[in-house]
Amino acid sequence: MKSKDILSRVFEITRDPRDGLLFLKEFQSLSPESFAILYADSETIFESSEALFSDLKLLYQLDLFPFVVLEEDSFQYLKVFFPLEQMAVGGTDEKSLGFSYEIIAREKPLKESVKDSIQRKKIPILLWNDDTEKLEAVLDRCRAILHSAKVIYVSIDGPLKDPNSGKVKSLVQMENNFQLPGDFSITESQKEFVALSEALLSKIEDPKFSIVLTSPFTLLTELFTVKGSGTLVKRKNKIHKFNSKDGIDMDRLFLLIEESFGKRLKPNFLLTQFDTLFLEESYRACAWMQKTEYGYLLSKFAVNGVARGAGVGRDIWDQILENCNPLFWRSKPDNSINKWYMSIAQGIEKDNSWYYYWLGLDQALIPKIIDLLKSQPEDFESKLI
Known part of the structure; x- marks a missing residue:
């Protein structure tokens, strides 16, 4: 199957080609051995291994090699119902796993073994007891x-x-422990996931680290869409508030804005000042605020594409609402975020060039803020990055 056909198949499943390409680019930018660790419990292997392996086959065809952890009992089951030999690249046996794999020897250095396996186009599998x-x-x-x-x-x-x-x-942001409402009824495997999440996140400081629980039938949707298909657990996003450029890597900030909008900033914007800036600590999202006589103008609300499913934008928005009232902003008609803006704004007015939004604003001031928004310069070049 050609690469284009494989991508078409993936996006047919996920129904999200634009975000799918974004995530694919992000995954391919990682060192191959760092892509993801995948654990499937024994019940999943016994009951739905073919569904799981079908998605793993598509990842394999995209040159994405998750590091798979299986229980030894699971692998004994696979040896009964699938061929014992490790399938050669390009094999067509319908009873095979559908991809070439290699069992990683526990006594050998892990990283070197995994990298070697991937270089030979094999998905590395570690057996666990x-x-x-x-x-x-x-x-x-x-x-x-x-x-x-x-x-x-x-x-x-x-x-x-x-x-x-x-x-x-879909999203749990942990601080000290995993908070679930008292009426939640969960299975044994879900209890194990909760315990794993608490244990791992209690010792991992990386704000990008996450652990997700998903079904074998929706693995690709979880990986290649912003919405995902599972329960993703991560550390609570750390949002910093700035009133000056001190301590900010401005080049990195401008790059975030450009990548989020897919356009280059005009030189004039690089010389402008903000009155308040909300910035996620890893430069995955920001809100550039300017104070006016009528309230706060949200000049730029930028969220890294891959971070959209991690609640970063929502956390920054909460900070905006807490600190910046009244609030108004504008958005291009073709901006995909307009549907959400319409659901949370107090009011909206439109023309051919912009949609104008406001929150917490006195009705008498609406014409003035729309005039102010219309007078704002265009900050981006028309050419896409």
């Missing part, structure tokens, strides 16, 4: 050695869901 090492220790050790910021727990039970609405609890 609870009697010799606890799952938490295995995942943490492998994560530290491979420098992976993503652990994927695949379970037939799927992600955590609200017992009343049935909606997936």
Whole structure:
């Protein structure tokens, strides 16, 4: 299957080609061994291994090689129902796993073994036995050695869901422990995921690290869409408030804004000043605020594409609402965020060039703030990055 056909198949499943390409680019920018650690419990392998391996095959065809951790019992099961030999690249046996793999020997250096396996186009698999090492220790050790910021727990039970609405609890931001409402009823594998999340996040300082619980039927949707398909757990985003440029890497900040909008900033904007800036500590999102006689103008609200599913933009927005009132801003008609803006704004006015929004504003001031917004210069070049 050609690369274009593989991508088409992935985006047919995820229904999200634009964000899918963004995530693919991000994954391919990582060292191959750092892409992700994937653990599938034994029940998932027994009941839905073909669904899981179908998605792993597509990742394999995209030259993405997750480091897979399986229980020894799971692998014994696979040896019964799938060929014993490790399938050659390009093989077509329908009973095979669908991709070439290699069992990583525990006595050999992990990173070197994994890199060697990937260089030979094989997905590395580590067999785990609870009697010799606890799952938490295995995942943490492998994560530290491979420098992976993503652990994927695949379970037939799927992600955590609200017992009343049935909606997936898509994001949990931890500070000290995993907070769940008292009426949540969870399975044994989900309890194990909660315990793993608490244990790993209590010792991992990296703000980009996350662990996600998803179903074997929706692995690609979890990986290649902003919305995802599972319950993602990460540290609470740290948002810093600045009133001057002191302590800010301005080049890095401007790069974030340009990448978020997909356009280059005009030289004049690089000379402007903000009155308040909200900035995520890893430069994944920011809000550039200017104070006016009518309230705060939100000049730039930028969120790194890959960070959109991690709640970073929402956390910055909460800081804006807490510190900057009244509030008004404008957005291009083709901006994908307009649907969300419309759901949270007090009011909106449109013309051919812009949509104008406001919150907490006296009605009498609306014509004046719209005039102010219309008078603002265009800060981006028309040419895309």
